[in-house]
Amino acid sequence: MNGYIDMHAHILPGVDHGSDSVETSLEQLYSAEKAGVSVIAATPHYYPDRIGAHSFFERRDAAVYEIMEEYSGCIEILPGAEVYLCEGMQNHPRLNELCIKGTSVILIEMPSPPWSQRYVQTLEGIEDRGYRVLLAHVERYPAKNMNKLFELGFVGQFNAESLRNPFLGRQINKLIDNWSTASPISLESGADQIITAPLQPSATILQMIFQFRSTTVVPNWSYCI
Numbered sequence: 001m002n003g004y005i006d007m008h009a010h011i012l013p014g015v016d017h018g019s020d021s022v023e024t025s026l027e028q029l030y031s032a033e034k035a036g037v038s039v040i041a042a043t044p045h046y047y048p049d050r051i052g053a054h055s056f057f058e059r060r061d062a063a064v065y066e067i068m069e070e071y072s073g074c075i076e077i078l079p080g081a082e083v084y085l086c087e088g089m090q091n092h093p094r095l096n097e098l099c100i101k102g103t104s105v106i107l108i109e110m111p112s113p114p115w116s117q118r119y120v121q122t123l124e125g126i127e128d129r130g131y132r133v134l135l136a137h138v139e140r141y142p143a144k145n146m147n148k149l150f151e152l153g154f155v156g157q158f159n160a161e162s163l164r165n166p167f168l169g170r171q172i173n174k175l176i177d178n179w180s181t182a183s184p185i186s187l188e189s190g191a192d193q194i195i196t197a198p199l200q201p202s203a204t205i206l207q208m209i210f211q212f213r214s215t216t217v218v219p220n221w222s223y224c225i
Contacts, residue, residue, distance in 0.1 A: 003038025007100065008082065008107055008136060008157055012063035015027035025067050029075055032135040039076045041100045043107050052092050056081070082107045082136055087118045090125030099131060108159075109136045113145040115179040123154060171225075 002094060010018020010033065018024040032040055046056050064079050071077075080100035083089070085108050092098070098187045099106045106126065111119070123133050123198045138156035156175070 006032065006037050006040040007105065007134060008043050008159070009040050010042075010044060010082075011040065011067070011077075012044050012060065013067060013076055013195065014041050015059055015063045018044070022067060022070055025072060029067075029071055029073055029077075033073050033075055037075055038126065039078065041078045041080045041107070043080045043082040045109070046086065046098065047084045048086075048089065048092065053092070053097075056064050057094070057097060059121065063197070070203050078102060080105075080107060082109050084109045085111060085119060085122060087122055089122050090129060095126070095131065103132075104130060105132045105134050107134050107136050108140060118207075120149070120152070123149070127154075138175060139171040143171060 007076050009028070009032075010016055011021045011025050013019045013025045019028060029040070042060075044056075044060055044063075058082070060079060064077065078101040081098045083106060089095075095106070108123070108126075126133055128143065133154050135146070135149065135154055135156040137159050139158040150156065158175075
């Protein structure tokens with residue numbers, strides 16, 4: 001499969017802050033096409049302590065259906081979620097449905113640090129069940145905290161738009177300094193808006209190979225945007 005794979009995007013209409021309408025979602029998708037994206041994971045926010053799983057999946061799947069009825073482009077849309085980490089999340093009865101469709105990858109948003117050992121145990125518990133944790137927008141957290149998770153083997157992603165933010169760019173540099181001993185980091189659009197970040201140059205800079213545990217993930221890629 002040719003093109004980039006975006007593993008973190010808020011493109012579903014009316015589900016969270018990413019898109020307020022089908023028209024906005026279509027504009028996001030066609031902008032992603034122009035940036036060279038061939039597969040995009042639709043990852044609306046899921047807060048287990050605020051909304052029941054049934055309600056979340058019902059809203060997400062209805063939004064996916066709604067956008068697919070109107071979208072005629074070439075991007076493959078994979079439903080997923082950006083899951084806010086709560087203690088004990090490894091015991092969620094529908095954890096497999098929170099993964100990006102067709103993969104064992106689950107996008108996790110960490111709470112504000114510092115993180116207790118119970119949070120770390122929750123992440124480890126998710127992976128013990130056979131899933132692969134992808135930590136969302138790692139540049140938003142102190143590098144010293146995030147690097148401790150990298151040292152345990154967890155993988156992170158950061159948003160392309162952050163490369164244009166001076167403060168977040170410095171955070172990314174701190175993380176890059178640790179790449180020699182830590183897990184790879186992938187670059188995503190994190191699209192809350194129409195994609196405007198310099199995606200191809202960013203991807204060229206970060207030609208990092210991200211090895212998934214699941215063999216069902218699209219195999220022919222070496223980096224994400």
